[in-house]
Amino acid sequence: MAEINFSTMALRLRRTEIRELLKLTRKPGTISFGGGLPDPAIFPYDAVEAASTRAIRELGRLALQYSPTEGEPFLKEQVSAFLGRQGEKAQPDEMIIVSSSQQALDLLSKILIDPGDPVILERPSYVGTLQAFRAFGADFHSIEMDENGIRPDKLESAVASLVSKGRKPKFVYLIPDFQNPSGVNLTLQRRHEALAIASKYDLLIVEDSPYRELRFEGELIPSIRSLDTEGRVVQLKTLSKIFCPGFRLGWVTAPPEVLEKMVMAKQGTDLCTSAFVSILAAFLFKDGHIERQIEISKRLYAKKSATMIAALTEYMPKVEGLSWTRPEGGMFLWLRLPEYMNSLEMISDAIELGVAYVIGSCFYADGSGGNEMRLNHSYPSEEQIVEGVKRLSRLVERRVASGALAVG
Ligand SMILES: Cc1ncc(COP(=O)(O)O)c(C=O)c1O
Structure with missing residues (x-):
């Protein structure tokens, strides 16, 4: 085989532990709390089928063609109208259609990150973001969070310290709604504070918000x-x-200079997002199917989240240091184990017991944080949630027993 001289970027790429773990969880009978997947039982199959027929019959000449790199205008109009109904304004020319958010993270890295550039983010943060930014050599500065999201005092001191060394952060990356992995929300007060800090130090904020509409409790x-x-x-x-994630469809709203560079970067990546999927999605927006699906998802995930919390409360051993977040929406909760436990070390036992989760350390830029796990409630059925939590509880009990032995 030829000797392959990989680029510096390729050499920075690492296998993600999540992907590796997800392979293990395909073992028959394993209940997975691992992925961040919607429940396929509620995908609106008939509506998608009808919209795809319509896309071909009514707009086939566009749907089967390339679309502009900025995005299919019909979809942008519908997204703009949807945002308006959600109380969020954005004109079609303020956005670019992307092949889902992961592409947006990659494009943003392309246009903003040079190797060694400081980037600020929450601690913990979404593993796919770490992967995207790491490829471009970002220097991560992770800021502590609490139950109200990122701590503004810590954010400001990190920014001030970097600025004083002549290393202004390229941007602050936040997942303010039902954060992945913690499930926590950034409060209104803190959103204002984050903006005030950004304004004081003239920073860009990247707001990644895939779960926002899935609020099943609270304001x-x-x-x-x-x-x-x-x-x-x-x-x-x-x-x-x-x-549905199968569409691989998303959008980015941004200041004009950022949009312009993203469009240029996207040309080199994939020329344009699928026109067919864009037109399909535009019909689905227009006919109200997306909003209907949001309502259906919220109702179902509210039940599933409540089932998970009730099962944890009932079956988990009552030990000091064991706690979990109570999300008001989204797809995850974040479970904290006693300090002496390590969710990475526990994963093979978990797989043996037939349950999977994402290990906490995946979400830390520096690989720290061993005693947490991210649990997804949207994908498993309610019966699986209860059984999976029973298995997890057995796993934790085993560790409690061996921890007690070690201490004793
Ligand atoms: C915070 C966050 N950003 C981005 C993504 C990527 O989503 P997609 O590329 O499917 O839009 C995810 C997926 O889990 C996520 O949780």
């Missing part, structure tokens, strides 16, 4: 973008969680 909090009066927010949205 909707305005997006950071909608609170911004200075044009310093890039917002990433996707149909993956609110409709």
Whole structure:
């Protein structure tokens, strides 16, 4: 075989532990709390079939063609109208259609990150973002969170310290709604504070918000973008969680200079997002199917989340240091184990017991944080949730017993 001289970027790429784990969870009988997948039982198959027929019959000449790199205009109009109905304004020319949010993360890295550039983000944060930014050599500065999201005091001191060393962060990356992995929301007050810090130090904020519409409890909090009066927010949205990930469809709203560079970067990546899927999605928006699906998803995930929390409360051993978040929406909760437990070390036992989760350390830029696990409630059935939590509880009990032995 030829000797292959990989690029510096290729050499930075690592296998993600999540993907490796997901392979293990395909073992028959394993209950997976691992992925961030919608429940396929509620995918609106008939509506998608009808819209795809319509896309071909009514707009086939466009649907089977390339679309503009900025995105199919019919879809952009529908997205703009949808955002308006959600109380979030964006004109079609303020957005670019992307092949889902993961592509947006890659394009943003392409246009903003040089090797060694400081990037600020929450601690923990979405593993796919770490992967995308790491490929471009980002220097991660992870900021502590609490139950109200990223800590503004810590954010400001990290920014101030970098700025004082002449290393202004390229941007602040936040997942303000039902954060992945913690399930936590950034409060309104803190959204204002994050914007004030961004304004003081003249920073860009990247707001990644795939779960926002999946709120099943409490009040909707305005997006950071909608609170911004200075044009310093890039917002990433996707149909993956609110409709279906199979479409690979999303959009980015951003200041004009950012959009222009993203369009140029996208040309080199894939020329354009699928026109067929874009037109299909535009019909689905127009006929109200996306909003209907959001309502159906919210009702189902509210039940599933409640089932998971009830099962954890009932079956988990009552030990110090064991706790979990109570999300008001989205797809995950974040379970904290006692300090002496390590969810990576526990995973092979978990697989043997027939249950899977994502290990906490995946979500830390520096690989720290061993005693947490991310649990997904949207994909498994309610019966599986209860059985999976029973298995997890057995796993934790075993560790409690061996921890007690070690201490004793
Ligand atoms: C915070 C966050 N951003 C981006 C993505 C990528 O989503 P997609 O590429 O399917 O739109 C995910 C998926 O889990 C996510 O949780």
